Amino acid sequence: MRFGLFALWASFCGLFTIVLCLSGMYLYLDPKSPDVETYRTYQLEQPLRIFSAEGALLAEFGDRRLIPVAIEDVPKLYLDAVVSTEDKRFFHHQGIDWISLANDALDLLFTDGVKRGASTITMQLPRNIADLSREQTFVRKFREMLLAIKIERELTKDEILELYINIVPFGKHSYGVQAAAYTYYGKPVHELNLAQLAMLAGLPKRPEAGNPINGPEWALDRRNLVLRRMRDTGAILQEQYEEASQTPITARVHRRELDLYAPYPAEIVRQEVIERFGHEAYSGYSVHTTIDVDHQQAAQDAVRNELEAFDRRRGYRGPERRISVSDEIEDIQVLFVRELANESEVGSMLPAIVLSVDEQSIEVVLADGQVPTVKWEGLKWARKSFGDSGVGRSPQSAYEIVEIGNLVRVRQEDGNWVLVQVPEIQGSIVAANPRTGAITAMVGGYSFGVNQYNHASQLQRQPGSGFKPFVYTAALANGVTPATVFLDAPLVYNDDLLETAYRPRNFSGTYNGPTRVREALYRSINLVSIRVLEQVGADSARDFVTRFGFAKEELPNNTQLAIGGGTITVSPLEMVAAYSVIANGGYQIEPHLIAKVVNQDGDTLYQPAIPVVCTSCGYEDTGFDHSDWSNSDSYQFEHSTQSQNINLAASQVLDERLAFLVDSMLRDVIRQGTGRGALALERNDLAGKTGTTDRAVDTWFNGFQQNLVASSWVGYTSQRALGESEFGSRSPLSIWVEFMRTALTDVPEFVPEPPNGIVSVKIDPATGHIAQSDLDSAITEYFLAESAPIADSVRTSSDTHVLSPEELF
16 A cells, blocks of 8 residues: 555656656747747748849859749649658647657667657758757757647648648758759659659658769668558559559759859859848849840850960960879779869860870870870970960970870860860950940959959959040040140150159150141050140049049049059959940940849849930930830830839930040041951941050950940959060950950941031141141041131141141140
């Protein structure tokens, strides 16, 4: 009797202790557990996607690939597979399967090392949503049980199951069954067969090590286990089980390929969106940009091809590294393949290791074990590079170029393998619509994988002569005309702060005597530019050129302003904005990449209000057919996204007559000056200016057609000199020409007509005065009406007066 009372008392005390402990744990853990509303409103994490103006996919950012799917769109067989495998009493418990929990407790007590978990589908939600630790501890399990009970009270079974199938990991960065279906089978879940559905149902157990790519044997066993449980629960028939269990693995990795890989503009867009929206951007946001796919592809091809051509001119620098080969190694090919496992491709350039060398060819091994032969045609270009000192003689045999064990780069060109190397030189180009500021193309370097620095937007370098048009515009606004003659002759500046006198010079080292302003610009004559600046005044010129978007405090107040030197530093993107003022007739625009940001439901979250040149402003008719545009898909997209906003009018910062005069002078740069390489495009409506800094550290070409402005730059990130034979008229102009060749396809030619207030006068090219009536060499020049020369009488050639230097300056 006394023992029975003691046992009853002990049982009561034990039960009380358990209840007290559980209550204490509840009070401790409940405040730390996420609110159930977290699960009802859980935002599925999806990649941030960047699209072109046409809707082409340019980039995806985010570790998780997740495609939401409603439960009614998921095959019942898959739901049956999940429930049969993960939680067969799912529809009968209230969050905790007490039967499974009791069985596991007994197994844990009486069977050493057995840990099955007993987690229901509902209990698995917290670890995938609330990021609970996956370590098998009692505290974590209790929290899961606590949250499961809460969830079951607030959500229906279908809501719980739908959330589960959308968030669990399946490996290969895919989360949720729809993303997994596309990742492994390349199609939506409702198109999968029974064997494939069973395979997916089993993956959340070991999503990385046990998926059909990384662990095919385990995945096959797991799939067949799922099928057996489906058969045992009556979800499928024996015949279905037998057929599906005999089906081989058909999974392989399917990724949505980018329509165009455009990392430089995509990264700028990503940073801007993250700055604005934070981590919320990774919840399925899509960004529609201003990038034109054809323009972007043309820009990427132009930069890559020219930088490789430049690099070849500098010779072959040798292998990237050497792999030592011991005589004791029997199969060096196996060793080389192992070494290549950690090497990355750079564009189309594949890493390879030289396996054998013959007189006129080499054999290399690739990372996949292939052994292609590089013949002499693909080798003979490789003259030895001596850096800034030049290149050696042409090689006579392959032995002079490489040796066994050299890590090199190769690629296929026209079906043949060639030796290549990753260029050290960098380059960039950026293009925009001068009326809207919409950036249509941006390339910030040779390879984003090698160097993420964006030389189109982040670069700050001296613009050289590319800055002269802005100084000349200031001069034209202050009484100078395109026909004004200045003396091209040496100048000397004495400064007590300098050890020696400053003697600016022309790049050619020659002098031309009396020279008209127009000629001085298209021939890029430094000494005339300096004399023009001195007549206008450096401070006055600094004030004026701020109209093009430059900060006055960053501009030198001396002769360096005239030749784009000194403290002036700009990016290609800033040069595009500045040249757009000339191209559009005098209006300041804002280059931009983002057209709009939408969420996964298609709601517009952000759409910048961008100043644009109004349709009746600047050059009204550039040959662009607006009726065709308004009926296009692109117009419908832009119109629908902009209809909710008021377009801002771009500010007029320049008299359109000045814009016309400078435009006409820059067209002469193409026709007969340093930009003659652009004549290859066979158009009369191109304008631009080369730029080459001291020692050719930076080389530029900035140019436009009235519908498109583009700036290209070539140089070394380390600011090394390019060499005496490199100018803005070489590599940068080549990039610009190749880009424009594609970008201006089907764009009608447009040469602006002189606006009101511009007069044309026949002048003597030698003096800049009104031409004599019998002068055969007379040319037409444009003037502001108030600055045009006035003929006091009709003169003949016998009246010619020779100007003295004092009269010229």
